[in-house]
Amino acid sequence: MAFFTRQLCRHFSSSAVRNVVIKNVTIIGGGQMGAGIAQVAATTGHSVTLVDTSDDILKTAVKGIEGSLKRVVKKKFADKPEAGEEFIQKVLRNVSTSTDSGSAAQRSDLVLEAIVENLKIKQDIFHQLDKVAPEHTIFASNTSSLPITDIASTTSRLDRFGGLHFFNPVPMMKLVEVVATSATSKETFDSLLNFSKVLGKTPVSCKDSPGFIVNRLLVPYLVEAVRLHERGHGSKEDVDIAMKLGAGHPMGPFELADYVGLDTIKFIIDGWSAKDPSNPLFAPIEMLNKLVAEGKLGKKTGEGFYKYKRLIK
Numbered sequence: 519m520a521f522f523t524r525q526l527c528r529h530f531s532s533s534a535v536r537n538v539v540i541k542n543v544t545i546i547g548g549g550q551m552g553a554g555i556a557q558v559a560a561t562t563g564h565s566v567t568l569v570d571t572s573d574d575i576l577k578t579a580v581k582g583i584e585g586s587l588k589r590v591v592k593k594k595f596a597d598k599p600e601a602g603e604e605f606i607q608k609v610l611r612n613v614s615t616s617t618d619s620g621s622a623a624q625r626s627d628l629v630l631e632a633i634v635e636n637l638k639i640k641q642d643i644f645h646q647l648d649k650v651a652p653e654h655t656i657f658a659s660n661t662s663s664l665p666i667t668d669i670a671s672t673t674s675r676l677d678r679f680g681g682l683h684f685f686n687p688v689p690m691m692k693l694v695e696v697v698a699t700s701a702t703s704k705e706t707f708d709s710l711l712n713f714s715k716v717l718g719k720t721p722v723s724c725k726d727s728p729g730f731i732v733n734r735l736l737v738p739y740l741v742e743a744v745r746l747h748e749r750g751h752g753s754k755e756d757v758d759i760a761m762k763l764g765a766g767h768p769m770g771p772f773e774l775a776d777y778v779g780l781d782t783i784k785f786i787i788d789g790w791s792a793k794d795p796s797n798p799l800f801a802p803i804e805m806l807n808k809l810v811a812e813g814k815l816g817k818k819t820g821e822g823f824y825k826y827k828r829l830i831k
């Protein structure tokens with residue numbers, strides 16, 4: 519009963535919070551996803567603070583954003599290099615960096631987390647930020663596989679908490695899965711939906727179910743590709759060619775796994791296996807575990823299933 523009363527109070531205390539127009543955004547985690555989301559949010563005129571654990575990581579993240587903007591500009595401003603450079607500088611002026619998530623959150627309409635796929639770490643950070651962020655501030659996670667309800671559970675703003683699941687590479691991929699838990703308010707959900715549209719993305723609505731829509735279908739596919747190869751039924755190269763030319767995918771499953779990051783894929787499979795240990799789909803995958811143990815995490819470290827000359831960042 520006490521728990522129920524507490525939940526009701528939370529809903530009442532925030533009933534004054536209407537649709538939040540998101541202008542100031544804090545993004546926690548300046549890795550592949552956080553940097554990509556920061557880029558898109560800054561390009562669409564938002565004021566973005568990108569937070570990570572060290573200035574060196576943040577420097578690399580901003581360099582990555584600049585590199586990605588150069589690729590965009592090469593096409594968009596093909597005949598006007600000066601206008602292209604001006605565009606890049608304008609976008610970069612919208613991005614600031616910080617190693618202090620607390621002070622960044624104090625100035626934010628939205629705090630979006632894109633850190634390592636680990637429930638405890640995500641819970642801890644939101645628990646801390648909940649104490650300092652303004653009442654109207656919406657919290658969201660970019661998790662690939664963890665229940666938003668579990669991540670939100672360490673905060674007192676269950677009605678102002680949702681999922682915003684972007685896809686890699688963020689500047690190119692049009693989809694955002696907008697996830698509502700049973701406690702997410704309609705105002706919060708609408709604000710997140712609207713934010714996704716302002717970023718130029720196409721949002722779809724998802725329930726807080728494992729893997730939402732895309733990963734619930736993509737992860738079993740990827741896992742089966744690796745097992746097929748482990749059984750000796752096809753080389754990595756042939757599996758990738760087959761899925762590109764036979765199924766029209768832009769990348770084969772091994773290329774995609776390297777692109778996403780093998781550590782992230784291992785976190786997802788291990789997490790789902792812990793929740794559903796008898797499901798053979800999520801049993802350990804020897805080849806994947808070995809590569810992760812060796813620090814071969816895919817394109818971001820220069821080697822995964824394949825070797826890469828050029829790193830992502």
Ligand SMILES: CCCCCCC[C@H](O)CC(=O)SCCNC(=O)CCNC(=O)[C@H](O)C(C)(C)COP(=O)([O-])OP(=O)([O-])OC[C@H]1O[C@@H](n2cnc3c(N)ncnc32)[C@H](O)[C@@H]1OP(=O)([O-])[O-]
Nearest residue numbers: 586589662685686687689690736737740768769774775778
């Ligand atoms: C396995 C999954 C398991 C689950 C794991 C969870 C994952 C997660 O939760 C969900 C996901 O994200 S799932 C993953 C979902 N993701 C997928 O499924 C991705 C599937 N792959 C693809 O859609 C395409 O291969 C790409 C769009 C990545 C590249 O296109 P391409 O034609 O094959 O190769 P290209 O020639 O290199 O690039 C062409 C042009 O694209 C542009 N551009 C590219 N990157 C850019 C960037 N970062 N910035 C700016 N621009 C960028 C640029 O204009 C470039 O021209 P440039 O002249 O070279 O500068």
Ligand SMILES: NC(=O)c1ccc[n+]([C@@H]2O[C@H](COP(=O)([O-])OP(=O)(O)OC[C@H]3O[C@@H](n4cnc5c(N)ncnc54)[C@H](O)[C@@H]3O)[C@@H](O)[C@H]2O)c1
Nearest residue numbers: 547548549550551552570571632633634635661662686778
């Ligand atoms: N890689 C993908 O294709 C993809 C796609 C969609 C969603 N996601 C999800 O996005 C999240 C991030 O994935 P990624 O691929 O960008 O990972 P990444 O390893 O590239 O980046 C994670 C970043 O978070 C930083 N970080 C870790 N703990 C932190 C903390 N306490 N405070 C601040 N920064 C911290 C790390 O230093 C790193 O820079 C994960 O939850 C992942 O499941 C990944």
